Amino acid sequence: MALKKAGVLGATGSVGQRFILLLADHPDFELYALGASPRSAGKKYVDAVKWKQTSLLPESAKDLVVEECKFQGKLAECDVIFSGLDSDVAGEVEKEFCDNGLAVVSNAKNYRRSPDVPLIVPIVNTDHLSIVEKKVADAKKNGEKKGFIVCISNCSTAGLVAPLKPLVDAFGPIDLLTATTLQAISGAGFSPGVSGIDVLDNIVPFISGEEEKIEWETKKILGQVNDDNTGFKLLSDDEIRVSAQCNRIAVSDGHTECISLKFKNEKKPSVEEVKQVLRDYQCEAFKLGCHSAPKNTIHVLEEEDRPQPRLDRDRDNGYGVSVGRIREDPVLDFKMVVLSHNTVIGAAGAGILIAEILKAKNVI
């Protein structure tokens, strides 16, 4: 089957570099075009980038000539655009590609709250993509090509909602939810990213805007598509109350979240039932046979001192989420520790899997 042409915006940044790594040798996509700032445009990628990944710069990317982030040139020929742009420029650029009929999968926060833009954790709420399926299908009937934007969720939201989804499906809605996060520094990029002196023998108990993102995005992701398949019904503050406390710590990759939750139902499940539901959960992406989908969506750990980021973040290539220390909570119903790979399921990796799903659903 012909490979889909993929373009990467913000190609020299940390998210862009990871998109490129994941697209090299991908069975569905061809790394076709790269966009970056005017400073980089016109250069070969190998000359434009300060490559800072643990894997070598893929040969297939080295000689690609970087373009400006505009709907022109090879970028305009792509089937799907992956955007790793900073939020200060993402809004306008992504809109331009969308308006010109392209599928845009974005890591930026700009359109996450837009009423008709799906906010997707690809192991959780792939049903929300029905909105773009409909939009594209309707246009196709008219012989048109309709662009759209799909947003990747915030990294710490992704890990949080992964175990919640099967729990809600099995035991009904969640009433109260608290999450204290211990977040890795890779999520902050590297120009400059988190300063070394801030995380050496230290914690920063604050990440700008992060707590609000967790509290808000959870309500969209756990919400539903509305009846006419054109937008979303978010959970209201009455339906779920969410409280987050976010910390930046000296971990390279992998967000750890100490969470606690209370179900709405009086009759709460047993600890063993909670574990079993998590163990049994298979995400739709896996059922669709997507290349990057995790075989085990949730890894339930029984060791008393797990999950640990260094040891557990790479389960299923970072697409699997680890949950440990599941136990009763004297204040709410259950508490547990959730670990997810912030640059995989929480950023670039999620974007790739979303595109795989879109392809499996014939949307791109």
Added chain:
Amino acid sequence: MALKKAGVLGATGSVGQRFILLLADHPDFELYALGASPRSAGKKYVDAVKWKQTSLLPESAKDLVVEECKFQGKLAECDVIFSGLDSDVAGEVEKEFCDNGLAVVSNAKNYRRSPDVPLIVPIVNTDHLSIVEKKVADAKKNGEKKGFIVCISNCSTAGLVAPLKPLVDAFGPIDLLTATTLQAISGAGFSPGVSGIDVLDNIVPFISGEEEKIEWETKKILGQVNDDNTGFKLLSDDEIRVSAQCNRIAVSDGHTECISLKFKNEKKPSVEEVKQVLRDYQCEAFKLGCHSAPKNTIHVLEEEDRPQPRLDRDRDNGYGVSVGRIREDPVLDFKMVVLSHNTVIGAAGAGILIAEILKAKNVI
């Protein structure tokens, strides 16, 4: 005024070393005797210890000859015994000194749950010492000298209860309390202590027994002396529910705790009222003029990204507790971040201040 003779048990360990540092040049105490394992007994301290403090080994300690941890020799002549013993030996040894009429201030966990042993955070519940005051006074009337044990609280409990005490005094009892801790490694000692590979680019989301200690000790410390001044009325599970999640992270000193609480009273105070009560709080030790008592018991920080362990742990030489990010909580009433110095107010330092208070109250 004559200095009180002080002995240190477990003198070569990490807690013992800190007792020694704090006792050197202390205005109330003379470092008089040292106890350690039979392997060290008979040696000069300088030859027995692998000194691992950032301050140099005090001259006054170097030539002290280490004794076995028994009620004999110079240890038997002490006015107060500071115990940094491990729990596997502390039980018997501390009892021997107590039974022989000595005042024992212990960092071990063995007697924390004993009905007539005060469990003290010296900036919080010094009123609990009335039990030993009475015991000693009653004996004195009969011309006797009565020994006793006072326990230092667990390190993470100390930081947690510091802001709770003035809040309870001002706004009434707390109904629900959650604490997710990010704990320093110094608390685990250094033979071997926390393994480097466990905290490098990693978190261990588990500390053996720690969550139980926080949940139980809080109920004793926030409880009251009973009517006849011989024991304690702990808060019951109905009076307060406490839930802790403990993590070990790559910080040398200083426990950070993300806490959340709900008052029993329907009418909850404003954020500003909470801050004001914390700012105004003066611990009894300060009012008594104790040498080590913090001038500001609680430092209320207004910067959005504080407290941070590296920057804030040494306030008032580690005896002051920092509280920041005080804000309303969508799930409980308020959330905030508490930072305390685990080896000062949470261990050896607390022991010294407790002894200063006992001296100020003429108990030793």
Added chain:
Amino acid sequence: MALKKAGVLGATGSVGQRFILLLADHPDFELYALGASPRSAGKKYVDAVKWKQTSLLPESAKDLVVEECKFQGKLAECDVIFSGLDSDVAGEVEKEFCDNGLAVVSNAKNYRRSPDVPLIVPIVNTDHLSIVEKKVADAKKNGEKKGFIVCISNCSTAGLVAPLKPLVDAFGPIDLLTATTLQAISGAGFSPGVSGIDVLDNIVPFISGEEEKIEWETKKILGQVNDDNTGFKLLSDDEIRVSAQCNRIAVSDGHTECISLKFKNEKKPSVEEVKQVLRDYQCEAFKLGCHSAPKNTIHVLEEEDRPQPRLDRDRDNGYGVSVGRIREDPVLDFKMVVLSHNTVIGAAGAGILIAEILKAKNVI
């Protein structure tokens, strides 16, 4: 071709765990038997081990029953024994297996200095294996099976000699050699290994015995097999002088070494010639087609700030060595930075590749 039966001694330790990871699904070897302390013997491996690797415990190892480290049971049926034993027990145990005709590849230091035991860095001095080839062949002529021991070098020696070998081959002997190492903590194992408090915001400028190992082992590895193929001619102190300064730092995997060297020849090569020789070097293991042999033995990096352990340690799965900052030295001839993966080419990984080479040479 039939798989060779492999046994692992010290199977629950850090080196043993890595042997097991590397042997699972190996094309040459079958993980056949496991030896550990009497405490573990009789248990299934999954129950005996505290698994602390980033990859999951291989299914093929889980149900293997651990045996004592003696020449009996399944261990006695092995074609090759990989020893990750501590040096306090390795001497006797390895000798027993060797005396009973087995091939032993050992990570312990006990036999490294034995006159007839090859000390091997498998990307460097595979010609030294001729001694065991001869020993085994001679015995075979007599219808006997002769055991032998091959020692893996010290981890920091491995990285150091990797670039030296091709340089000596091209430009003649080295007169003076200095190496200041910045060593990872994984090399120290994890019971207890390096204490966290020793490497958090800290360096320990000392590793017991390490400098002596580097200074001595280099002379054996860069030396030659003697004329009758029964032992080794070490370089003498007149032939090469080596000086090492070793530091333990907060890196998980990957030893960085700042080295400087002076050739004996007056006419020294250019920097570019040095680089070219390193780039061109192909180890014998690669030419033999060994499964784990690095495609590029030496990666010459041109970026001014490389190699870096986190980014470069995994080249060729850790079997490739990275060399950067090659430049003239005002004091000796050249200085450069060498990075090698201490648990791969410097420990368990080296053992596996040595065994692959032995198999390729029909010694096992």
Added chain:
Amino acid sequence: MALKKAGVLGATGSVGQRFILLLADHPDFELYALGASPRSAGKKYVDAVKWKQTSLLPESAKDLVVEECKFQGKLAECDVIFSGLDSDVAGEVEKEFCDNGLAVVSNAKNYRRSPDVPLIVPIVNTDHLSIVEKKVADAKKNGEKKGFIVCISNCSTAGLVAPLKPLVDAFGPIDLLTATTLQAISGAGFSPGVSGIDVLDNIVPFISGEEEKIEWETKKILGQVNDDNTGFKLLSDDEIRVSAQCNRIAVSDGHTECISLKFKNEKKPSVEEVKQVLRDYQCEAFKLGCHSAPKNTIHVLEEEDRPQPRLDRDRDNGYGVSVGRIREDPVLDFKMVVLSHNTVIGAAGAGILIAEILKAKNVI
């Protein structure tokens, strides 16, 4: 005695903040004026600065109004100017103050190589200040006030030359000198300073310009004032060859340097003689009674695993240098490990001590 009025340029930066900390409550100086960028000018210091020190912002600094870095206002009234400016602006600004008759003590690199500017490590080459003494005295004879600049050395140079000075005085010139540094991140400031991802589980084996600074500055500092007391005779490449290899590692404060040296004299001293000379060394600043001068300039450590940055960097408030592991070197004569506090003796602290010396010598 009247306090000298002190001004700080670059007052909001990391070096400036440390100048301010050290000047608060200083017995010789009054913190009188603050200069920073136009963005900060006109604001109270407490409002202009993002304070990131472990000590609280001194009360005496809070309400000082920040000025632009020009010879005007209160800055023009100072007796001494401490410059923590970045090198891109330091050149012009410092010259303006100097040309207007002020004493400038600068941490910037701009004038370090100027022929008549002393480059001072205040525990090493205070005799080099004779040049400004003469300049000022000559002007005074003419009733004039002559400005001058004194440069603080590079941080890693400071630690290196500290033990060299007494060794050269005792045993004659050094022929060869190598230094491999493991440098703390505080030296790089904090906007942005060293990125966290660069030092977490990592080393960066390169610091821009650092090796050249060490190799060049050592020759000026160990050189001499010329005969007419107007400039310096640097050591030539024939007199000493210096080679440095610099690494950035995960330490907050304290540069560790593994050094090796060879004396010119054939007859080299014993290890014990080297130690004794270092132990006996007293810097001139101490003899002059300067407030910040270290009581022990060099701390010679006998423990095999010291100095360590976390444990030893604060000797004599960071003005004392620790030297350990002094031993013979198979390649040069001696090797040893030197630890110095980079922000004290290697930056702001050195500036304060230099000013104290200038005052003691009646130059300011």
